[in-house]
Amino acid sequence: MSVNPVLARAGALQAADRFEESKAVLAPHLAGEPDDDWAWQLLAVAHERLGEYEPAARAATEMLRISPGHVGALILLSRVLLCLGRQPEARAAAEEAVRRAPDKWSSHYALSGVLIAHATAxxxxxxxxxxxxxxxxxLAPHEPDAHKALCFAAVRTQRQDVAKQALVEWLRLDPSNETAQAMYTDAMAGGPDVTAAQAAEMYSAGLAGAPQSAMLRSGLDEATYRLLRGTRWLALACLAAAGVMIDLFATSKDPTLRELPVPLGNRVWVLMVMAAVWGFGALxxxxxxxxxxxxxxxxxxxxGRWSRIAVAQAAWTMLCALLISxxxxxxxxxxxxxxWAGLVVPVSTMLYDRRKAG
Known part of the structure; x- marks a missing residue:
């Protein structure tokens, strides 16, 4: 059976991601042959890939008018209706696809996608x-999207072990998929024993392979914010060293206070300790x-407002430590x-600002 040259050209244009040109080719063809179901499907795909979901839904509906119960059209219609926020209709289309083709993996994939689309479902x-x-x-263990669906559904149902297994399999089958790369990096960086510096390194490495990933950028910002919050502990260590030098912590067991002013050698020694704290702890x-x-x-x-606050607090505490010492x-x-001024300023927010965005 020969393929219509117009449809062949439209398909070739879509294969090259030239969807606008594909639409221009299909429009006059459909004006002359409005019952060409394959042309309607190509048009629906073009609209969907361009983010034009209303026209995509109309084109998929036209295809179903011509070929009632067409599983591919039902799956496509389910996707675009979900993008339009018409979840009940999207679910009905996906369920109909499963009813008509229970042996087709893409039907189950479409239904799973609709049902997990909203966390409040x-x-x-x-x-x-x-x-x-x-x-x-x-049905299709070789299909990356099938494992993708299982990963997302397992996350929704709190089956973290299944989600990790599915993610690893998804990434194995489609190693260039940026979403899978981002999720894997996020999972590794979010481990309980991963430090802020290690997490930042992981996110940065992940962004090298998926530079457009909002998940990785957000994760890198969060890890970076944790690093900046940590600078306050370095400043507090220096403040404590300054307090010890000038005997601010005299106790009943050691009530003797050294004579003031503190000798220059002691002050230089504490300054070297502070330099070592920042040199090894930060620089x-x-x-x-x-x-x-x-x-x-x-x-x-x-x-980041809270990042600037954390850095300013560390700088203030260091200023107090230097003045004391x-x-x-x-x-x-x-x-x-x-x-006390150097202590109170950072401690005043440390108990709750970890939940803030950087």
Whole structure:
């Protein structure tokens, strides 16, 4: 059977991602042959890929008018109706596709996608989505999208082990898929024993392979914010060292206070300790980080309000530590005031700002 040259050209244009040109080719053809179901399907696909969901739904409906119960058209219609927020109609189309083609994995894939689209859907819907995804994997274990559906449905139903297995299989079958790469990186970086620096490195490496991933960018920002929050602990360590030097922590067991002002040698020694704290705790680690992490640290300080607050608090505490340790005080009242000022400012937000965005 010969293929209509117009449809062949439209299909070739779509294979080259030239969907606008494909629409221009199909429009006059459909004007002359309005009952060409294959042309309607090509037009629906073109509209869908361009994000034109209303015209895509109309084209899929036309195809179903010509070929009632066409499974491919039902699946396509389900997808575009879901994008339009018409979930009940999308579900009905996907369920009809499963009823007509229970042995076709893409029918179960479409149904699972509809049922897990909303996190607020009833738990029974999520369970049904999980069962549909498992059926899709059973019917087509070689299809990456089947494992993708199982991964998403397992996450919705709190089956984390199944989700991880499905994700690994999805990535094995489609190693270039940016969504799978991003999810895998996010899962690894979110482990309980992963430090902020390690997480930032993972997200930065993941972004090298999936630069458009909003998930990885968000994860990198979160890890970077954790790094910036950590600078306050370095400043507090320096503040404690300054307090020890000037005997602000005298106790009943050791009530003797050293004579003020503190000798220059002691002040220089504490300054060296502070330099070592920042050198090994921040600068050395920073110099060994990926370039992407370094750039994101600077970027997040510019655009993140809470990141700027954390850095400002660390700077304030360090200023207090330096004033306590380097000024030759003859009375302890002022150093004590500086110590408490340097302590209260960062501690005032440390208990709750970890839940803030960077």
């Amino acid at each position: 009833p738990p029974a819907d999520h369970e049904q989505a999980y069962d549909a995804a498992r059926e899709a994997v059973r 050395f680690r920073y110099s060994r980080m990926r370039r992407g992490v370094q750039l994101n640290i600077r970027s997040l300080v510019r655009r 380097q000024v030759p005080w003859t009375d302890r009242s002022m150093p004590e005031a500086l110590f």
